Amino acid sequence: MIGTVALTADPNTVLVAMHRTIVTLDVRAKSFGKPLLEVPEDHGVDSMRFNDGKGSPGGAFIVGRMHSxxxxxxxxxxxxxxxxxxxxxxxLGPEEVGLPNGMAWDTARHTMYFVDTYAGTVTAYGTDEAGVPVKGANGKLQARCVVKVPKEDGIPDGMTIDRDGNLWVALAEGGALGCYDPDTGDLKRKVQLPVKKPLACTFGGPDLDQLFVTTRVEKGEGASEHWGSILSVRVPGVKGVDGGYQVST
Structure with a gap:
């Protein structure tokens, strides 16, 4: 089970967060290296695995673990x-997060946005220069909820940010991408997709004007024809930022 993949300074090497280890992958040789990190037993192993994660603007690897x-x-x-x-x-410990998922950075505001799928929220955290959330005097991250996704719209999953600072969220079970204003929490636009369960989105292409969307399995009657595909979506006038931050290794 692979939760997420992160870039490194070596274009032929990526980091892969798996069940309870983080390993390197040589893209050319298609071979995994030895684990660089293993989750301690006291942090929960049974029924838990790495999920979404990204490299921060300063090269830190921020990654969540979820329970089945x-x-x-x-x-x-x-x-x-x-x-x-x-x-x-x-x-964030077990008392602070349900299902950790998508994240995105607004470097101008020193802010990391973070999705808790279980809570249906996007939360803003102040960061240091490296883009790592900072803790206050009470030892807790200083949090501000910026979006609460109504259940009828689906559940928020992966996320990215555009050049105007708007947040694009994959609405799993809602069959759409939602674009949110992090200042007001308003849904500015919704892009319907030919699948029911989009998982994550990121901007790419030479002009960063394509939203690449991953999708998950659908079962039973009414399953979408394109489940499991990677979709490419263009929204006129919308471009992303260079969010392909490298993790320092």
Missing amino acids: KWRDGEPGRLYRADVKIGKLEEL
Whole structure:
């Protein structure tokens, strides 16, 4: 099970967060290296796995872990994974996050936006220069909820940010991408997709004007023809930022 992939300075090497380890992958040789990091037993192993994650603007690897029974309220965790020394720094503990998912950075505001799928929210956290959320005097991250997604719109999953600072969120089970204003929380536009369960989105292409969307399996009667595909979506006038930040290794 692969939760997420992150870039490194070597274009032929990526980091892969799997069930409970983070390893390197040589893209040319198609071979995995030895684990750089392994989750300690006391952080929960059974029924938990790495999920979404990204490199921050300063090269940190921010990554979440989820529980297979998250719909029943079993919590997750959010970490800064230091692959140089093989250690995890817990940013959000089980009492603070349900299902950790998409993230995006507004570097001008020193802000990281973060999706908790279980809560149906997008939360803003202040960051340091590296883009890592900072803790206050109480030892907790200083949080501000900026979006609450109504259940009828679907559940928020992966996320990215455009050049105007708007947040684009994959609405799993809602069959759409939602564009939100992080200042007001308003849904500015919705782009319907030919699938029911989009998982994540990111801008790409030479002009960063394509939203690439991953999708998940659908079963039973009424399953979408294109489930499992990677979709390319263009929204007139919308372009992304260079969010392909590299993790320092």
